[in-house]
Amino acid sequence: MSIDKDTARRVAHLARIEVAETDLDKLAGELSNILGFMEQLNEVDVEGVEPMTSVTPMRLKRRADKVTDGGYPEKILANAPDAREGFFAVPKVVE
Amino acid sequence: MTALNKLSIAAARDGLRKGEITALEITDACISAIEDAEALNAYSFPTFDIARDRAKAADARIAKGDAPSMCGIPLGIKDLFCTRGVPSQAASKILKGFRPEYESTITARLKSDGAVMLGKLNMDEFAMGSSNETSAYGPVTSPWRREGSDAALTPGGSSGGSAAAVAADLCLAATGTDTGGSIRQPAAFTGIVGVKPTYGRCSRWGIIAFASSLDQAGPMTGDVRDAAIMLGAMCGHDAKDSTSADLAVPDFEAALTGDIRGKKIGIPKEYRMDGMPEEIEKLWADGAAMLKDAGAEIVDISLPHTRYALPAYYVIAPAEASSNLARYDGVRYGHRARLGKGDGITQMYEKTRAEGFGAEVQRRVMIGAYVLSAGFYDAYYRRAQRVRTLIKRDFEQVYAAGIDAILTPATPSAAFGLGEMADADPIRMYLNDVFTVTVNLAGLPGISVPAGLDHQGLPLGLQLIGQPWAEADLLNSAYVLERAAGFVSKPAKWW
Secondary structure (H helix, E strand, O other), X not given: OOOOHHHHHHHHHHOOOOOXXXXXXXXXXXXXXXXXXXXXXXXOOOOOOOOOOOOXXXXXXXOOOOOOOOOOHHHHHOOOOOEEOOEEOOOXXXX | OOOHHHOOHHXXXXXXXXXXXXXXXXXXXXXXXXXXXXXXXXXXXXXXXXXXXXXXXXHHHHHOOOOOOOOOOEEEEEOOEOEOOEOOOXXXXXXXXXXXXXXXXXXXXXXXXXXXXXXXXXXXXXXXXXXXXXXXXXXXXXXXXXXXXXXXXXXXXXXXXXXXXXXXXXXXXXXXXXXXXXOHHHHHHHOOEEEEOOOOOOOOOOEOOOOOOOOEEEEEEOOXXXXXXXXXXXXXXXOOOOXXXXXXXXXXHHHOOOXXXXXXXXXXXXXXXXXXXXXXXXXXXXXXXXXXXXXXXXXXXXXXXXXXXXXXXXXXHHHHHHHHHHHOOOOOOOOOOOOOOOOOHHHHHHHHHHHHOOHHHHXXXXXXXXXXXXXXXXXXXXXXXXXXXXXXXXXXXXXXXXXXXXXXXXXXXXXXXXXXXXXXXXXXXXXXXXXXXXXXXXXXXXXXXXXXXXXXXXXXXXXXXXXXXXXXXXXHHHXXXXXXXXXXXXXXXXX
C-alpha cells in the first residue's frame, strides 16, 4: 500500500498534526515504507481466528456506580494553559 | 566498605536494619554521584530536597523497627510516572510544565514503603524509541564505552535514563516501563537486570499511557535479588486500573532457591535470526548449557508466528498510541501553540501537536490514525489483532506441553552509538525489539539478565520468558542463570 501526498495530508489532519505542504511528500514516503513493513501480516492465515481484544482472560471488574472522588476544580485546572472562571478556555468554537 | 551508592537493595536493607548505615547517608552518596554525572544526562529532574526529606523519614521509621524492604532505598523514577507536584513530562515538549496533582499507584506504593525518590529519569519521548534519542531533554549517554573508543553509546530505550542511572550507580534501582522491550533492551545494553511483569501485575494508573494493552511497569536493578525485592513492592491489585489482577503477590525473594532441577526450558528455533552476530548465538548456547548444568531440561520448541510479531506490534502500538495521545490537545495541560489571528480550535490542536510532539511520536500517531481509519481498520488493525491471538497461542501451546520458561537473546546486538541510526530507516530501529515484543503481545512476564560481554567489551543480555503470573519461578531461573554467568563487569568511570 503506497500513500500519496493527498492521503498523507488527510492522515495528518486526522491525527490533528499540522504538516507543512512542503513536507508532505517526505511524510508520504515514510508512511508508505512503514505500511509496507506491515504488509507481511497478509502472509498469515487468520481464517477463523478471533481478534485479541483482552490480554488476560479475566473479566474486567466493575466498580460501584458512586462518586468516590472530586470536588476540586482548582486542581483540575491547575495545569491548563488557559483557565478562566473555573473553566478551560479555548479559541471561539461557534460563530 | 563499598561506596554507599553502589550497594544492592538487599545489602542496603540489611545494613539499614542493623543500624550500620542510614538512609540519609545512602541518599547523599547517590546525590553526589548524580551531581558528578551530568555528562550522562540520565536525570531529567532531580528531586534532592524530596529525597533528603524522605530519607530522614525512612531513618525514623527504621529506628522504630517498622521497615519494609524498600524503606530508605534511593530510587530513580522514569519520567513516565506521574509524581505529585514534580514535573512529569514523558520526555515530551507537549507536557512541558506539567506537574500532576496526583501520584501514580506504583510510585505511591514505593513511597508508602519508605522508598526515596532521587528524581525523574530521562527516556524516549512517550516511551517511543529504542535509543533514548527521541527525548525532548536530549539523549542519555550510556556509562559504557567500547574498548579503546570514546564514542558516545546509547543506553537503549525507552527506559534509557533508568538503565544508565542503575549501571552508573546514580541510584540503587529504578522504575521502568516496557511496551515492546523498553525495560529489557536497555537493561541488556547496560549490564543490569530488568523485569517486565505479566500484564496486569503492576497497576498502570498514573503512568502516562503509550499502548494500554501492552504497557507494564517493572523494576530495573543491579541483580536478580533486587529485582525480586522491588517487584514485590511495586505490584498488587489496584481498583483504579481495571486490568490490574486481583491476585496475591508471592514473596518473590523467597522464591530464589537456586534450585531449578527438573524445570523445562524451551529454546525457540524462530529466534535464531539470519545475520545474528555469532557472539550472541554463543551467549545463548552458553546460557542454555548453564541452565542444563543446574539440572534443567533443555527442549527445542517452535513459536511459528514469531516473525509476524514486529509488524503486528507496529500496527497495534501506534493505533493505541494515536488514541491515547489524542488527549494532548493544548487544553488541559502542557503546551499550547501561540495562535495566529483568526485561528480556531482546529488550528490550535494542529499547531500545538506539531510543536509539541517530536518526529517519531508524530509518525506513530499518524500511522495509528491511518490503520484505525475507515476502510483500513479491517486490513490493518483487525488483522494485527488476529495475528496477536496466534502469537499468544504459540506460547500457550508450548506452556501446555510442559515448558516452564523460554530462553532467548535479549537483543540482536550490543549497544550502538548515539547518532549511528540517525539516517537509518525507522524500521531498522524497530528491529531492536525483535526478541522482546512477542512477550508484550502475549502479556507474559520476561526478564533480561546480563550474561556476558561482546568483543568490544559491551554487555549482552539473555532473556527468560515465563508463564503468566509465574514471576517467582522466572526470577528463580534468572537467579540461577545470573550466578552461573557470573557477570560482574561495571563500566569504567569516564564521566
